[in-house]
Amino acid sequence: MAVDERFARDFEDSAEEQVLGTRNEIITGPVSDWSTDFSHLEPEWAADPYPIQDDLRQRCPIAHTDRFGGGWLPVRYEDVAAVAYDTDRFSSRSIIMGNFRPPRDIAPIGGSPPISSDPPFHHDARKLLLPAFTKTAVTRQEPATRAYCHALIDAFDGQDVVDAAADYAQHIPMRVIADMMGFPPEDGPQFRRFVENTLEGVNLQPEERIERMQALFEYILDQVHDHLDNPRDDLTTYLINAELYGSKLTADHVTGAMVLLLIAGIDTSWSAIGSSLWHLAKTPADRERLMADRGLLPTAMEEFLRAYAPVTMARLVKDDMHWHGVDMKADDWILLSFPAANRDPAQFDRAAEVVIDREVNRHAAFGLGIHRCLGSHLARMELRVALEVWLDRIPEFSLADPGAVTWSAGQIRGPRTLPLRIG
Amino acid sequence: MRVRIDSEKCQGHGRCYDLAPELFGDDEEGFGQVLGDGKVTPDTENQARLAVANCPERAIELIEES
Numbered sequence: 449m450a451v452d453e454r455f456a457r458d459f460e461d462s463a464e465e466q467v468l469g470t471r472n473e474i475i476t477g478p479v480s481d482w483s484t485d486f487s488h489l490e491p492e493w494a495a496d497p498y499p500i501q502d503d504l505r506q507r508c509p510i511a512h513t514d515r516f517g518g519g520w521l522p523v524r525y526e527d528v529a530a531v532a533y534d535t536d537r538f539s540s541r542s543i544i545m546g547n548f549r550p551p552r553d554i555a556p557i558g559g560s561p562p563i564s565s566d567p568p569f570h571h572d573a574r575k576l577l578l579p580a581f582t583k584t585a586v587t588r589q590e591p592a593t594r595a596y597c598h599a600l601i602d603a604f605d606g607q608d609v610v611d612a613a614a615d616y617a618q619h620i621p622m623r624v625i626a627d628m629m630g631f632p633p634e635d636g637p638q639f640r641r642f643v644e645n646t647l648e649g650v651n652l653q654p655e656e657r658i659e660r661m662q663a664l665f666e667y668i669l670d671q672v673h674d675h676l677d678n679p680r681d682d683l684t685t686y687l688i689n690a691e692l693y694g695s696k697l698t699a700d701h702v703t704g705a706m707v708l709l710l711i712a713g714i715d716t717s718w719s720a721i722g723s724s725l726w727h728l729a730k731t732p733a734d735r736e737r738l739m740a741d742r743g744l745l746p747t748a749m750e751e752f753l754r755a756y757a758p759v760t761m762a763r764l765v766k767d768d769m770h771w772h773g774v775d776m777k778a779d780d781w782i783l784l785s786f787p788a789a790n791r792d793p794a795q796f797d798r799a800a801e802v803v804i805d806r807e808v809n810r811h812a813a814f815g816l817g818i819h820r821c822l823g824s825h826l827a828r829m830e831l832r833v834a835l836e837v838w839l840d841r842i843p844e845f846s847l848a849d850p851g852a853v854t855w856s857a858g859q860i861r862g863p864r865t866l867p868l869r870i871g
Numbered sequence: 872m873r874v875r876i877d878s879e880k881c882q883g884h885g886r887c888y889d890l891a892p893e894l895f896g897d898d899e900e901g902f903g904q905v906l907g908d909g910k911v912t913p914d915t916e917n918q919a920r921l922a923v924a925n926c927p928e929r930a931i932e933l934i935e936e937s
């Protein structure tokens with residue numbers, strides 16, 4: 449067994465570098481005015497962000513907040529696209545808008561390449577991963593995904609009401625990504641905690657966040673060691689052996705990319721599957737139409753992705769500048785709301801409605817430009833298979849208790865409790 | 872008419888090869904590729920227009936030939 453010095457145990461200590469960077473005062477509590485004090489972490493936003501975004505689009509259209517050390521929220525498609533394309537002025541050094549900004553010199557690589565990377569490094573880090581995530585490559589996961597969806601529904605056995613978010617949607621992406629990474633399938637529940645900490649723990653105290661991140665890196669490092677001992681055909685072994693500029697990747701790059709793949713694929717697909725089932729449960733006409741014409745599913749799915757786009761990203765402004773009518777300061781956040789872009793009436797007819805046979809649908813749920821979701825083909829496969837199996841097995845379903853549905857707060861939005869009546 | 876992909880703009884969303892599999896395929900990194908000479912026939916014209924209208928990066932062009 450070869451020893452790989454890159455992953456010596458003291459490498460873990462480097463996670464403490466995380467402490468460098470700048471922190472600001474944590475401000476929570478009700479928002480006074482969404483155009484001057486917005487917060488994507490307040491319950492009102494989690495429950496229903498669309499009326500807020502629609503209102504801002506009419507009167508603002510780039511909102512500001514002093515929370516999180518200062519940030520901006522564009523809500524028009526045109527502005528969101530302009531930020532996504534302008535990697536000269538907006539950095540991906542951090543893509544989670546919170547109370548911590550990593551040091552500037554972490555760019556252009558960032559903590560979890562390629563999502564945290566800027567050009568020119570981004571291109572090369574992304575290129576390493578592209579072949580594993582093409583439509584053709586992810587098709588290999590489809591039979592196992594389908595079998596797993598059936599197994600989840602088998603387990604509903606006899607229940608009249610099930611939680612489609614916690615007992616169905618959640619498990620599908622966890623299992624798929626665990627398989628692809630070569631992690632033990634039974635570790636799913638742990639992933640749930642990691643995701644919560646990374647994406648939803650934004651307003652926690654710094655010490656607590658760091659401690660929790662450390663647990664995630666320890667888990668990842670255990671997996672790396674397991675793969676060093678027993679190399680196999682999966683993404684972990686691939687990353688350990690991958691080369692860039694003529695040498696193996698640094699340990700930080702390997703573990704950062706592994707964390708990214710684990711985190712980026714779970715909450716996101718979970719949310720997309722959950723929102724789609726939620727829509728169908730509360731809209732019998734759409735559900736019946738889809739049952740009668742299953743060929744419509746791919747088109748309907750794109751519409752669910754548009755209307756309930758789960759993912760909002762963030763950027764950091766590189767230098768002070770006047771941009772689209774506002775004065776931005778270096779290190780201000782941009783909350784990059786693909787969901788808001790997807791509901792801009794200037795871009796979409798009947799933008800506020802869910803039109804399941806919408807044929808022209810140039811939505812931005814998977815982002816725009818160089819960071820286009822690396823997992824988009826995988827996510828679309830998961831969503832399609834999850835819905836196909838559900839509709840085959842449970843053609844009749846409805847919201848058991850609309851008031852009991854809960855939504856995640858923060859940058860990934862989807863149902864987290866979704867009681868459906870199925871019997 | 873022919874279809875063309877601007878490879879500077881294409882980011883590999885794959886809407887083209889989903890919607891118009893007779894005209895587009897993917898390469899080994901998932902970027903869109905025009906199949907063959909990209910000629911659009913009356914049978915594939917609707918597919919071609921859908922691909923153009925749905926590409927998130929506006930990377931696909933329909934070129935009229937004289």
Ligand code: HEM
Nearest residue numbers: 562563712713716717720759761814815819821822823827
């Ligand atoms: C419906 C589900 C999903 C949605 C809506 C979604 C959305 C997004 C968006 C909007 C971005 C752009 C980030 C940016 O501009 O900064 C992104 C990037 C990314 N996504 Fe997804 N995602 C989903 C599922 C997945 C899955 C299943 C994976 C698989 C591991 C994944 C992996 C990634 C990665 C690695 C990136 C970074 C790409 C880069 O920076 O080049 N995503 N995703």
Ligand code: SF4
Nearest residue numbers: 881884885887903926
């Ligand atoms: S839809 Fe557009 S961006 Fe996507 S692969 Fe085709 S040409 Fe490229």
